[in-house]
Amino acid sequence: MTPAGLIPVAIAGGLFIWFAQMIPVIGSGNTLRYVWEWVPSLGVNVSIYIDGLSLTFALLITGIGALVMLYSARYLAGHVHQARFSLYLTSFMLAMIGLVLSDNMLALFVFWELTTITSYLLIGFSHDTAKARRSALQALLMTGIGGLALLAGIILIGTTAGTFEMSEINAMPGVLTGSVMYLPIVLLVLAGAFTKSAQMPFHFWLPNAMAAPTPVSAYLHSATMVKAGVYLMARTHPSLAGTDFWLWTLTIAGAITMVFASVMALRQTDLKLALAYTTLMALGALTLLLGNESGYTITAAATFLIVHSLYKAALFLVVGILDAQTGTRDANSLFGLARAMPITATAAAIAAFSMAGFPPFLGFIGKELKYAGAIAVASEPIFVAGAVLISSALMVAIAGIVSFRPFWSRSGKPIAGVKEAPWPMLVGPVVLAILGAFFGIFPETLAITLVNPTVAAIIGGAEPAKELKLWAGVNLPLFLSIATFVLGFSIYYYKQKLRTILIDLTTRGPSFDNGWDKLMAGVAAGSKALTRTIQTGVLYHYMLVTFATALAVLAATLWFRSTGIPAMGFPQVALWDWLVFLLVLMGAALTLVTNSRITAIAGLGVVGIGMAMIFILYSAPDVAITQLLVETLVVVLFAAAALKLPHLTAEPLRKRWVDAVVAVGLGVVTTVILLKVTAGPIDRELTTFFETASWPQAFGQNIVNVILVDFRALDTFGEIAVVLIAAISIFALLKSKPEEEKQ
Amino acid sequence: MNSVILIAGARLQAVLLLVFSGYMLLRGHNAPGGGFIGGLIAATGFVVYAIACGTQDARKALRFDPGSIAGAGLGIALLAGVMAALWGDALFTGQWLFIGATEDSKGIPLSTVLIFDIGVYLVVLGAILSIAFSLEEAV
Numbered sequence: 001m002t003p004a005g006l007i008p009v010a011i012a013g014g015l016f017i018w019f020a021q022m023i024p025v026i027g028s029g030n031t032l033r034y035v036w037e038w039v040p041s042l043g044v045n046v047s048i049y050i051d052g053l054s055l056t057f058a059l060l061i062t063g064i065g066a067l068v069m070l071y072s073a074r075y076l077a078g079h080v081h082q083a084r085f086s087l088y089l090t091s092f093m094l095a096m097i098g099l100v101l102s103d104n105m106l107a108l109f110v111f112w113e114l115t116t117i118t119s120y121l122l123i124g125f126s127h128d129t130a131k132a133r134r135s136a137l138q139a140l141l142m143t144g145i146g147g148l149a150l151l152a153g154i155i156l157i158g159t160t161a162g163t164f165e166m167s168e169i170n171a172m173p174g175v176l177t178g179s180v181m182y183l184p185i186v187l188l189v190l191a192g193a194f195t196k197s198a199q200m201p202f203h204f205w206l207p208n209a210m211a212a213p214t215p216v217s218a219y220l221h222s223a224t225m226v227k228a229g230v231y232l233m234a235r236t237h238p239s240l241a242g243t244d245f246w247l248w249t250l251t252i253a254g255a256i257t258m259v260f261a262s263v264m265a266l267r268q269t270d271l272k273l274a275l276a277y278t279t280l281m282a283l284g285a286l287t288l289l290l291g292n293e294s295g296y297t298i299t300a301a302a303t304f305l306i307v308h309s310l311y312k313a314a315l316f317l318v319v320g321i322l323d324a325q326t327g328t329r330d331a332n333s334l335f336g337l338a339r340a341m342p343i344t345a346t347a348a349a350i351a352a353f354s355m356a357g358f359p360p361f362l363g364f365i366g367k368e369l370k371y372a373g374a375i376a377v378a379s380e381p382i383f384v385a386g387a388v389l390i391s392s393a394l395m396v397a398i399a400g401i402v403s404f405r406p407f408w409s410r411s412g413k414p415i416a417g418v419k420e421a422p423w424p425m426l427v428g429p430v431v432l433a434i435l436g437a438f439f440g441i442f443p444e445t446l447a448i449t450l451v452n453p454t455v456a457a458i459i460g461g462a463e464p465a466k467e468l469k470l471w472a473g474v475n476l477p478l479f480l481s482i483a484t485f486v487l488g489f490s491i492y493y494y495k496q497k498l499r500t501i502l503i504d505l506t507t508r509g510p511s512f513d514n515g516w517d518k519l520m521a522g523v524a525a526g527s528k529a530l531t532r533t534i535q536t537g538v539l540y541h542y543m544l545v546t547f548a549t550a551l552a553v554l555a556a557t558l559w560f561r562s563t564g565i566p567a568m569g570f571p572q573v574a575l576w577d578w579l580v581f582l583l584v585l586m587g588a589a590l591t592l593v594t595n596s597r598i599t600a601i602a603g604l605g606v607v608g609i610g611m612a613m614i615f616i617l618y619s620a621p622d623v624a625i626t627q628l629l630v631e632t633l634v635v636v637l638f639a640a641a642a643l644k645l646p647h648l649t650a651e652p653l654r655k656r657w658v659d660a661v662v663a664v665g666l667g668v669v670t671t672v673i674l675l676k677v678t679a680g681p682i683d684r685e686l687t688t689f690f691e692t693a694s695w696p697q698a699f700g701q702n703i704v705n706v707i708l709v710d711f712r713a714l715d716t717f718g719e720i721a722v723v724l725i726a727a728i729s730i731f732a733l734l735k736s737k738p739e740e741e742k743q
Numbered sequence: 744m745n746s747v748i749l750i751a752g753a754r755l756q757a758v759l760l761l762v763f764s765g766y767m768l769l770r771g772h773n774a775p776g777g778g779f780i781g782g783l784i785a786a787t788g789f790v791v792y793a794i795a796c797g798t799q800d801a802r803k804a805l806r807f808d809p810g811s812i813a814g815a816g817l818g819i820a821l822l823a824g825v826m827a828a829l830w831g832d833a834l835f836t837g838q839w840l841f842i843g844a845t846e847d848s849k850g851i852p853l854s855t856v857l858i859f860d861i862g863v864y865l866v867v868l869g870a871i872l873s874i875a876f877s878l879e880e881a882v
Contacts, residue, residue: 621775629783640879700772713835720866724813727870734877
């Protein structure tokens with residue numbers, strides 16, 4: 001471990017202390033808000049809002065962050081890319097902090113995406129394995145798609161409420177729930193939250209994300225990444241919750257995720273994967289609880305959020321220790337290591353007791369509250385309580401598998417020569433486990449400092465937070481707890497048999513992961529087919545589509561928007577005009593009949609020069625000169641290329657008919673439009689302005705040029721930039737050789 | 744093409760067109776002309792020269808790479824626009840200096856607008872020549 005490796009620890013620790021000293025202020029019911037205008041014209045501010053909810057998250061992020069960083073300084077010591085890892089992890093932590101502190105929803109979105117990107121880098125840290133790359137990409141795409149939905153939802157929220165500041169929106173009751181846009185808003189915001197927090201059916205990226213180094217899993221899955229979705233649901237709770245739609249969506253998604261994940265966790269033999277599925281279970285439980293508005297459910301959510309972060313981070317770090325010291329994470333080869341690593345074993349046991357929900361640990365209070373909350377839900381208390389019971393019982397069994405069996409079980413021989421982990425790796429699990437026990441014995445300390453302000457932030461003053469108690473008397477939650485333990489122990493006892501059944505079931509059932517692969521392959525194939533259809537590479541097709549589209553749009557507009565065709569008169573058409581008209585007609589006819597490219601180009605040139613003459617006749621000398629020069633250059637450039645091209649061959653008649661229809665149609669439509677334009681009075685406001693302003697303001701008499709270089713100079717600048725880009729593109733096209741020529 | 748008459752004519756014509764293009768550029772503010780037209784005229788001169796004497800000679804006569812000329816032109820135009828900031832005006836506001844101005848005449852008018860037009864001239868010239876030269880070299 002190098003001193004440099006401790007820099008991230010110092011950053012995280014410093015931030016933790018800074019946030020910790022805010023506890024008295026926030027704990028007494030205040031909120032803090034700082035605003036800097038960023039893009040005032042769009043209402044985007046960098047605004048920091050600290051209430052109980054954001055402070056709880058900030059403390060978890062920085063506190064667990066500091067412990068994880070200390071742990072990984074030793075875990076990855078000597079790794080080639082250790083510095084890179086520290087950078088990713090620190091950036092990720094800062095993005096998470098930004099996410100939970102931002103009051104402005106657009107700023108929140110920016111940080112949201114930053115966590116997506118940094119987690120992509122972290123999951124794909126072992127980028128030399130295909131599995132890590134695939135998992136990283138999967139996580140990026142899943143949470144990225146959700147992020148886009150969230151952005152749309154945020155914009156809808158902003159336009160509906162008139163502000164992007166969440167604290168202001170939350171202070172306007174009913175502004176979103178009463179709006180017609182409520183349903184789209186909820187769907188989009190939940191799409192973001194569910195993908196990030198891995199709710200069914202978007203859950204499969206999370207177990208795959210275990211490809212990351214264990215400290216990353218410990219961090220991403222306990223306090224940060226996956227909790228971002230939970231944070232979002234909690235943050236928008238005051239303005240989005242309270243409807244049947246919100247209640248049932250969150251209840252059903254949460255319950256299914258919770259039960260599915262806890263069953264899947266039992267199936268795993270890899271300890272890390274088992275923990276990953278219990279994370280899913282916790283996220284499901286939090287989603288389910290946040291669906292409601294009662295004091296019990298929200299207190300349960302706030303408490304369980306903290307409980308879970310503490311024990312889950314500790315257990316992941318323990319699994320990391322096991323992996324590092326023994327070289328395996330397989331539940332079937334780790335036994336009786338308590339003698340070899342007593343400190344790890346003790347920390348694991350305490351964390352596991354919390355996870356299983358034994359008294360006097362915080363997990364017990366969390367579980368009691370979950371039962372109390374489940375009974376108090378507005379949807380279906382029996383259904384919800386049943387789901388909680390099943391998943392809690394499974395948690396008991398999995399806690400046993402993860403932290404009892406590897407250390408205390410005598411069913412197998414312990415691996416010989418295993419040493420206790422070095423101290424930087426022990427600090428994390430020990431501190432987190434002790435905190436879980438401490439808060440369990442003194443729950444009021446946690447209630448006053450974090451839980452009550454969090455509950456107040458989510459449901460406001462509507463209902464005070466419920467008290468956190470170890471002994472709440474003989475009541476229904478207590479009986480449910482006892483039932484949980486009985487059920488949990490039985491599952492633990494029969495785990496091997498159950499696992500065999502589950503493996504059999506899951507291998508037969510459809511796999512979301514394979515579905516994802518098929519979806520990705522389908523998207524790639526689809527876009528390839530689309531590209532082949534649209535980008536034929538034949539200039540003729542592009543031109544035909546462009547002109548046909550123009551014709552269709554113009555003709556449709558004329559047809560639906562205007563009535564009658566003005567009569568075409570020939571007032572005072574001079575002989576000159578007739579001659580020019582004849583010239584243009586001849587040029588066009590020549591182009592049509594010839595089969596020599598040079599002649600065709602010359603014919604087109606005649607048409608262009610005819611146009612220039614019309615400009616001269618109607619006194620637009622600047623345009624005329626430009627037209628003449630461009631025509632000249634085009635003919636010269638085309639001629640240079642045409643020399644090498646084959647003669648024109650006669651096109652099939654059908655194709656010529658199509659061309660004729662498009663060409664004549666476009667000509668007719670343009671003529672009708674021009675007739676209509678000239679039939680009405682012409683608005684000369686702009687002309688008058690430039691005529692009067694050109695000389696006094698811009699010292700020029702040539703209005704066209706004054707507009708180009710002075711009044712609308714920025715437009716001209718854009719145009720010459722386009723000219724340059726076009727030149728570079730053509731240059732690149734001409735200089736690059738086709739693929740087959742290179743070989 | 745090795746035609747003595749064409750080569751001699753093209754050389755003379757190129758010189759005349761270049762001078763003419765400068766004239767068109769400068770008169771643009773008060774009479775038909777300007778940077779865009781000037782650039783087109785100058786480009787025509789060089790394109791004709793390239794047809795007569797070959798692109799290698801034309802490139803040599805141009806001295807600078809046409810792509811660089813176009814890039815420099817864009818830079819000059821941008822600079823002319825940004826210069827307005829020196830006087831505290833909005834981007835691309837024209838700034839004027841009348842040298843030797845009296846009651847009756849405005850003297851020699853110099854302006855950032857002219858610099859901008861020179862930028863336009865160079866972009867058009869450089870872009871067209873870059874296309875024309877590489878097109879002729881490609882076939």
